[in-house]
Amino acid sequence: MHPVRCSLLLAGLVLALSGCVSQPAKPGASAEFQARSGSRVSGKAMLSDLGSDKLRVEVDARDVPPGEHGFHIHEVGDCSAADASSAKGHYNPTGKRHGHHDKAERHAGDLPNLVADAAGTVKYSADLKGLSLKDVTGLSLIIHADPDDYISQPAGNSGKRIACAVIRGL
Numbered sequence: 001m002h003p004v005r006c007s008l009l010l011a012g013l014v015l016a017l018s019g020c021v022s023q024p025a026k027p028g029a030s031a032e033f034q035a036r037s038g039s040r041v042s043g044k045a046m047l048s049d050l051g052s053d054k055l056r057v058e059v060d061a062r063d064v065p066p067g068e069h070g071f072h073i074h075e076v077g078d079c080s081a082a083d084a085s086s087a088k089g090h091y092n093p094t095g096k097r098h099g100h101h102d103k104a105e106r107h108a109g110d111l112p113n114l115v116a117d118a119a120g121t122v123k124y125s126a127d128l129k130g131l132s133l134k135d136v137t138g139l140s141l142i143i144h145a146d147p148d149d150y151i152s153q154p155a156g157n158s159g160k161r162i163a164c165a166v167i168r169g170l
Helices: 003-018
Strands: 029-035 042-049 054-062 067-069 071-074 114-116 122-129 140-144 161-166
Touching (some): 054 114
């Protein structure tokens, strides 16, 4: 085969195959955490649609007390109260009981707990089934003081709200 024709064929093959490689999700919303209930938490969340009714939530936060913390989407995008009570309860459009994020019987806003390392840093990523950006834009994200036990009603016994962030489209 002629070298030019071979190069063109190879270039075409590379282009065709590059369309098969999965592209990273593009952020479609963000949320800046504000410290609440006397904490010093700060940071940001990025949210991206993954298609097929799936949402990725990524968190980069600092000054979070070390250990595991309840993390939820709340029904109101309002972080004005000193204790973040203005964000109301968990996002629950179908009226289900609080539960584990991988179970069918749960609030739509029930997320996996996040973990802060010994330095208080959080690097978190979760892919959530049954949610999209259009569902959550304008709502809030809450980091709680304690881990969610995924059982206790109505909120998993996850304690006070130590950070709040309103989800805003980009």
